[in-house]
Amino acid sequence: MKTYKIPDSTRIGHVHLKVADLDRALSFYQGLLGFEITQRYGDQAVFISAGGYHHHIGLNTWYSKNGPPAPQNSPGLFHTAILYEERRQLAVILKRLLDAGYPLTGASDHGVSEALYLDDPDGNGVELYWDRPQDTWPVDRNGNLIMKTDRLDLEELLALAKQ
Structure with a gap:
C-alpha cells in the first residue's frame, strides 16, 4: 500500500462522549469548565463549544443513560x-x-x-x-x-x- 500523509492543515474538530446523565455532564462541562450550549436535543444530547464554534464536544445518552462508567482497563477513549x-x-x-x-x-x-x-x-x-x-x-x-x-x-x- 502506498504511504499516505494526512494534510498538514487537518485538525480534530470535536469529540462526542457517551454519558449516563446529561445534566450531570453539563454541570461539569458547562458549569465548571465554562463551555456554552450551541444545540440541545431534548434530554438525550447536547452540543457545547467555546468561542461560537458549532461544537467542540457532543454529549449524549443514546446508549448510556444511567449506565456505569466504562472499565478503566478496556479499550476506549x-x-x-x-x-x-x-x-x-x-x-x-x-x-x-x-x-x-x-x-x-x-x-x-x-x-x-x-x-x-x-x-x-x-x-x-x-x-x-x-x-x-x-x-x-x-x-x-x-x-x-x-x-x-x-x-x-x-x-x-x-x-x-x-x-
Missing part, C-alpha cells in the same frame, strides 16, 4: 484534550477547579506543554493544557521532538491566575 491558548488561561481554570474542590488526577510538564488531568463525572479522562511556543519545544541534535513527563509546579502556575 483515554482522554479528551482541551487546549488553552495561553498559560494564564490554564492557571485560571486550575484555580477554578481547586476552588470548587474538583479533584485532579495528575499535572505534568511535558516540555512542549503543561497539562492538568482529571475525570469528568462519567469517568472520561480530560486533559486541560496549553502548548509552549513551538520554537521552544525540546529537540535532540537530529531535530526529533523530546517529550517528557515531569511534575508540574502548580503553585507557580496558580500565581499567574492572581495577576
Whole structure:
C-alpha cells in the first residue's frame, strides 16, 4: 500500500462522549469548565463549544443513560484534550477547579506543554493544557521532538491566575 500523509492543515474538530446523565455532564462541562450550549436535543444530547464554534464536544445518552462508567482497563477513549491558548488561561481554570474542590488526577510538564488531568463525572479522562511556543519545544541534535513527563509546579502556575 502506498504511504499516505494526512494534510498538514487537518485538525480534530470535536469529540462526542457517551454519558449516563446529561445534566450531570453539563454541570461539569458547562458549569465548571465554562463551555456554552450551541444545540440541545431534548434530554438525550447536547452540543457545547467555546468561542461560537458549532461544537467542540457532543454529549449524549443514546446508549448510556444511567449506565456505569466504562472499565478503566478496556479499550476506549483515554482522554479528551482541551487546549488553552495561553498559560494564564490554564492557571485560571486550575484555580477554578481547586476552588470548587474538583479533584485532579495528575499535572505534568511535558516540555512542549503543561497539562492538568482529571475525570469528568462519567469517568472520561480530560486533559486541560496549553502548548509552549513551538520554537521552544525540546529537540535532540537530529531535530526529533523530546517529550517528557515531569511534575508540574502548580503553585507557580496558580500565581499567574492572581495577576
